[in-house]
Amino acid sequence: MKILFVAIIMLLTVPCAYCQIANGDVNCDGLRDIDDVVYMITYIFAQGPAPCVPPEPISIIVVSGDGQIGTTGEPLEEPFVVQVLDSSLTPIAGVPVVWSVIEGNGGFIGAETFSDGDGLCFAEYVVGNSLQIEIVGAHEFGQFIPSCEFSVSVPSPTNAMSFSGGRKRITVPDKAEFDFTQGITVEMWVLIEGLVATDNTLIGQEYSGDLAFKIDFRTYRIRAYKWSPYSGAVLSAETPIGVWFHVAFTYDSSGGVLYIDGIPQALCGFNGGIGNSQSPLILGDRISLVEAFEGNMDEVRLWNYARSQQDIQSGMSVELSGTEDGLVLYYRFNQWSGQDVVDMVTGSSTGYLGSSPEVDVNDPEFVHSTAPVSP
Ligand SMILES: [Ca+2]
């Protein structure tokens, strides 16, 4: 114990040429840890092998992989490759290389930590979803400033909206196009993470003390309805948790249909047109009551007429252009961040995250989408 104590003190306080040369990594395993202390103790007191003296690299250069265009959640086509060279520009093997994400939220799926016999070191990268340009750096173990950088551009992220974390919502002010008195189709992809309220609301617009139209769910119920007077299509079945499914509700003078994955599951009769609300459209909660939703949504679409089963089936698994007749709101959520939610019908923002256009506690967040929808 006493010897160990003395050795640690020596390592910490006595000027150590070896330690300085090797940056404290006296056994040259790429780590500075307790093994280095044990190594020095063994060397000093038990005639162990001498500390290694690695060749001193002078540069790490980019070989290939810079400037690629990436897709959210997918590995890049080519790995990042760097080369470690000494002062005479000779490649050096065995130099520890540290890879790091400088900007963005992508991640490495494989990153070599030492240069090979040609001085090369490789890293494979999965693209993130939060920035248009992601920056990755590589540096030699002893230098903590990136010696070289790679940039990846992400032209359009494949994102969804996450309403996890308590009472998240999107608020869309009413507008003239939100008049569903002649008919409506509401549809979206949804992944429910769990049930947090009696009624867990996906979408609705307040009207006459209830909602003009609404889709919600409980443990054993998915329901879509219009209000005042009421007519609702109710599916009595266990609500799917943790898997993406497509939900759609259509209503017009011929009545209402609730679809799951493009298949009609429940009907309701016509009982008057849908009231023309002036309240904001809310996704993920209600304004007045706690009816929060926990999970992800993608491809939210509102139409001003009741689409047919064939329409719903043919459109649900592909992104639309936004110019389709009767489409009055289309959220693809394929943006990196921000408070504005871009509506593909207008090409600009028609809603905002949370309960105000500023950052607030009700803001949902953009996440990488795994919904089964093709571009
Ligand atoms: Ca309206």
Ligand SMILES: [Ca+2]
């Ligand atoms: Ca999307």
Ligand SMILES: [Ca+2]
């Ligand atoms: Ca907000």
